[in-house]
Amino acid sequence: xxxxxxxxxxxxxxxxxxxxxxxxxxxxxxxxxxxxxxxxxxxxxxxxxxxxxxxxxxxxxxxxxxxxxxxxxxxxxxxxxxxxxxxxxxxxxxxxxxxxxxxxxxxxxxxxxxxxxxxxxxxxxxxxxxxxxxxxxxxxxxxxxxxxxxxxxxxxxxxxxxxxxxxxxxxxxxxxxxxxxxxxxxxxxxxxxxxxxxxxxxxxxxxxxxxxxxxxxxxxxxxxxxxxxxxxxxxxxxxxxxxxxxxxxxxxx
Amino acid sequence: xxxxxxxxxxxxxxxxxxxxxxxxxxxxxxxxxxxxxxxxxxxxxxxxxxxxxxxxxxxxxxxxxxxxxxxxxxxxxxxxxxxxxxxxxxxxxxxxxxxxxxxxxxxxxxxxxxxxxxxxxxxxxxxxxxxxxxxxxxxxxxxxxxxxxxxxxxxxxxxxxxxxxxxxxxxxxxxxxxxxxxxxxxxxxxxxxxxxxxxxxxxxxxxxxxxxxxxxxxxxxxxxxxxxxxxxxxxxxxxxxxxxxxxxxxxxxxxxxxxxxxxxxxxxxxxxxxxxxxxxxxxxxxxxxxxxxxxxxxxxxxxxxxxxxxxxxxxxxxxxxxxxxxxxxxxxxxxxxxxxxxxxxxxxxxxxxxxxxxxxxxxxxxxxxxxxxxxxxxxxxxxxxxxxxxxxxxxxxxxxxxxxxxxxxxxxxxxxxxxxxxxxxxx
Numbered sequence: 202x203x204x205x206x207x208x209x210x211x212x213x214x215x216x217x218x219x220x221x222x223x224x225x226x227x228x229x230x231x232x233x234x235x236x237x238x239x240x241x242x243x244x245x246x247x248x249x250x251x252x253x254x255x256x257x258x259x260x261x262x263x264x265x266x267x268x269x270x271x272x273x274x275x276x277x278x279x280x281x282x283x284x285x286x287x288x289x290x291x292x293x294x295x296x297x298x299x300x301x302x303x304x305x306x307x308x309x310x311x312x313x314x315x316x317x318x319x320x321x322x323x324x325x326x327x328x329x330x331x332x333x334x335x336x337x338x339x340x341x342x343x344x345x346x347x348x349x350x351x352x353x354x355x356x357x358x359x360x361x362x363x364x365x366x367x368x369x370x371x372x373x374x375x376x377x378x379x380x381x382x383x384x385x386x387x388x389x390x391x392x393x394x395x396x397x398x399x400x401x402x403x404x405x406x407x408x409x410x411x412x413x414x415x416x417x418x419x420x421x422x423x424x425x426x427x428x429x430x431x432x433x434x435x436x437x438x439x440x441x442x443x444x445x446x447x448x449x450x451x452x453x454x
Numbered sequence: 455x456x457x458x459x460x461x462x463x464x465x466x467x468x469x470x471x472x473x474x475x476x477x478x479x480x481x482x483x484x485x486x487x488x489x490x491x492x493x494x495x496x497x498x499x500x501x502x503x504x505x506x507x508x509x510x511x512x513x514x515x516x517x518x519x520x521x522x523x524x525x526x527x528x529x530x531x532x533x534x535x536x537x538x539x540x541x542x543x544x545x546x547x548x549x550x551x552x553x554x555x556x557x558x559x560x561x562x563x564x565x566x567x568x569x570x571x572x573x574x575x576x577x578x579x580x581x582x583x584x585x586x587x588x589x590x591x592x593x594x595x596x597x598x599x600x601x602x603x604x605x606x607x608x609x610x611x612x613x614x615x616x617x618x619x620x621x622x623x624x625x626x627x628x629x630x631x632x633x634x635x636x637x638x639x640x641x642x643x644x645x646x647x648x649x650x651x652x653x654x655x656x657x658x659x660x661x662x663x664x665x666x667x668x669x670x671x672x673x674x675x676x677x678x679x680x681x682x683x684x685x686x687x688x689x690x691x692x693x694x695x696x697x698x699x700x701x702x703x704x705x706x707x708x709x710x711x712x713x714x715x716x717x718x719x720x721x722x723x724x725x726x727x728x729x730x731x732x733x734x735x736x737x738x739x740x741x742x743x744x745x746x747x748x749x750x751x752x753x754x755x756x757x758x759x760x761x762x763x764x765x766x767x768x769x770x771x772x773x774x775x776x777x778x779x780x781x782x783x784x785x786x787x788x789x790x791x792x793x794x795x796x797x798x799x800x801x802x803x804x805x806x807x808x809x810x811x812x813x814x815x816x817x818x819x820x821x822x823x824x825x826x827x828x829x830x831x832x833x834x835x836x837x838x839x840x841x842x843x844x845x846x847x848x849x850x851x852x853x854x855x856x857x858x859x860x861x862x863x864x865x866x867x868x869x870x871x872x873x874x875x876x877x878x879x880x881x
Binding site: 255256257258259278279280282283284288289291294295296297298299300304305308309312313344361365 | 818819820821823824825826827828829830831832834835838839841842843844845846
C-alpha cells in the first residue's frame, strides 16, 4: 500500500518584506484510498502545503520531509514528482497559448508513462473522460485553459487527474468559484478516479460544501501553518456549524 | 506639415507579456518626429518629416548621403557590418534558383527574368534608404513572378545559390486581378545580398507572399518589400527569419484602393550573435481598408538581437479604416536585446478602429511549473511554451507544407540550445 508522509514540514516564501514563514511543522500521513480534507481559514497555509508537495520554486522548504513510500519527494524535481505519482489540481490553472489541450495531455501522458500511449485507445480515453465531465469535444483542440471559464478550467484539471492516474492527488480549492452543477460534475470526476485507481486524496478547501459530494475519511484543521485539530468527518460538520472562530481565538491566545 | 496629423505616438506598451511575464526591454519612441528628425535634416532642408510616407525617396544611390548609423532606418542596424552592401559595388546579374510548384502544378504562374525597362518596375515603391537604392541602381534584370488565371496556384522559389558575391537584386511579384496564389521565396545558404521586392496585388486578387530567411550563420541580407494592394484585394505577407548574421526585411505595404485588405505577419528566432530586424510600414491610403500587423519573435543566447519597428499611417482619405498592429517577443536567455517600436499616425477622424501593442517578456514561470507538474520535463516544457508562442503566427500562413517545415525549423532552433546554459526558473 502506498503512503504519502509529511513530517515536521517547515516552509517559507520570499516576499518584498523579506522571508515569511508559512508552514510551521506539518505532520500528515495519507494512505492509498484515503480522502483527507484539509480545512482552515484564509492564510493558514493550505495552498502553501499544496505547492510545497508539488515543488513550486517560489516556496522554500526549510526543514522536514515529504516521502512517498519512503522516497524523499523533496529531492525530486517538479516533473519527477509527477512521474512518481503525485498530482496537483490547481486553484488557478495556467493558460498556455498555442499549445492545444490534446497535445498537452498526450505529452504529459507520454512523460508520466515513459512511452507514448497507443493512439486509438488514448483518443477514446480522452473523449470518454471529456464526455463524463460534460466537456465539449472542442476543448481538445483549444489551447490549454485559454479562454476557459473558471468552471471549465477546474473540469480540465479533473480531466487530467482522470487521464494521468496519479497515486496521490492534491486538490487545491477545486471547489472555489464553482456553481452547484459544476461542483457535482467535478466531484463525480474525483470519486470516479478514486473508484478506478484507489488513489489517495488531499482535499484542500475553505468551505464544507464540497464535502457533501466527496466524503472525507479524515479532517485536519489548519491554523497558522500547522494542524490544530484532527478528526473524522464529524469534525467537518462541527466546522460547518461553528466556523473557524474557535481556532482563531486559541491561535492568537 | 498637416494640422490634421494626430500622432498617436508614445506606444501603448503593454508591460505584461501575453504569457504574463514581465517586460524586459521595450524601447518606445516618444514621438515619431524625434526618431526621424535627425535622419531627414541632412537631405530635407532641416524640416522634420511629419508623416511616414513623406520620407525622401530615390532610385539613385548617389541621391542619399553617406549612412552614419543615426538615420531612422539605420539607427538600430549594425551598419558597420553592412558597408559593402550599402556603399559598395554590387553584382546585379542573374542567380540560380529552382522552382517547386504546389497546387495548380505551375499553371498560371510564370517566373522569368525581365529587363530593367519592364513597365512594372517602380510601380509598388521607391527606395527610402541608401542600400535599397544601391540595389536598384545595380540590378541588370529583375526576376518576375507573374500569377494569372483564377485557379489557386502555388510556387516555391528556392533561392540557395546566391553564393559569397556581394549582390544586388530586384524581384517583381505580380498577382493579376482575380488570381489566387501563394508565392514563397525560400532563401537559404550563403548570401550577401541587397534586394528590392515589388509586389503588385491586382483588384480582387488573393495573394500570400512568404519570405523565408534560413541562411547560413555568416549571411547578410537586406530586403525591402514594396507592396501595392488593389481594390478588394487580399494580401498576406509573411516574414520568417531564422538564419543569418544580419537579416533585415522591411515590408512597406500600401492599401491603395478601396476595400484592400493587408495582413502582415512575421515570426523570427534570433540566436547568439544574430541580428534580425524588420521595419514594417502599413499605409492605409484608400477608404475602407483593413490592416493587421502581427509579429512574434524569440531570442536565445548571448548577443541575440531583434528589432521591430511598426509604422501604421492612416491617410486623410482613409475613412472607415480598421487597423491593428502588434509585436511580441519572448526572451529565453540573458544577454539578448529586443527593440520593439510601434508607431501609429492617423490623419482622418473617421475610422473604424486603430490600435497597437508591444510586449517583450521572459518565460512565464507559472506556465513552466504547470507543465512540469504534469510530468513534462523542463526542456520539453520550454519547447512547448516557445513553440506555442510562435505557432500562433505559423498557423496563420495558410500553406500547410510550409507550416510543417517551419514547425520543424523552430524545433531545430530550440534544440540548438543544448550548449547554452538555461535561464533560472526561480521567481
